[in-house]
Amino acid sequence: MKRSLALAFIALVSVxxxxxxxxxxxxxxxxQRSAYxxxxxxxxxxxxxxxxLGWPGSLVRKCVYVEGVKPRQMxxxxxxxxxxxxxxxxxxxxxxxxxxxxxxxxxxxxxxCGQENSGMMFPISGDVMENMDPKTWKNYxxxxxxxxxx
Numbered sequence: 105m106k107r108s109l110a111l112a113f114i115a116l117v118s119v120x121x122x123x124x125x126x127x128x129x130x131x132x133x134x135x136q137r138s139a140y141x142x143x144x145x146x147x148x149x150x151x152x153x154x155x156x157l158g159w160p161g162s163l164v165r166k167c168v169y170v171e172g173v174k175p176r177q178m179x180x181x182x183x184x185x186x187x188x189x190x191x192x193x194x195x196x197x198x199x200x201x202x203x204x205x206x207x208x209x210x211x212x213x214x215x216x217c218g219q220e221n222s223g224m225m226f227p228i229s230g231d232v233m234e235n236m237d238p239k240t241w242k243n244y245x246x247x248x249x250x251x252x253x254x
Contacts, residue, residue, distance in 0.1 A: 124190065128197060128211055132189035132224070135215055139223030141182050141232065144169040152183070157228050159185060164228065171233045172241050180243065182230035192224060 136142075142149050142165075149167040156164050165184045172178050200210035207213075218224050225232070231245045 124194060125197065128193040128215075129189050131212070131215055132192045132196075135219035136189060136192075136224045138219045139184075139225045140171070141167045141169045141180065141184065141225055141227075142223075144171060146170060146179075149184070151186070156183065159228060163187075167230075171235070176241075178233055178241055178243065180231045180233050182225075182227050182232055182246075185226040185228055187224070187226055192218075 145167045147168045149165040152161045152164045154161045204210045
């Protein structure tokens with residue numbers, strides 16, 4: 105499944121849109137503010153600088169974040185690819201125009217799904233915690249893939 109997601113991600117990165125809407129870019133920018141690993145970060149999610157897992161270090165952010173309520177708080181560390189809102193908007197616009205041409209509200213529907221699912225986070229390593237209900241958090245670990253422990 106992870107391989108399929110990676111291939112889909114690569115395919116989407118290489119797709120060009122016919123037009124770029126500033127309203128769509130602003131909507132994505134707003135949706136990305138829902139990324140709880142970023143909004144709940146205790147370290148401001150700095151870029152890592154050095155290349156990691158085949159990604160340019162300038163595009164990867166390391167987020168240390170806390171979820172849950174005391175005494176059951178959990179701390180997570182995740183490495184996220186910082187995908188610019190212009191790129192995400194282009195992916196959605198391209199998909200809607202090529203695959204769902206006659207579907208009204210396509211952009212907003214796809215954007216809302218991404219926002220409510222993950223806040224538009226693109227993790228490449230670390231752990232992502234999901235609240236399955238108000239009291240229970242589940243931790244999803246992404247495998248370490250290089251000799252530095254990332």
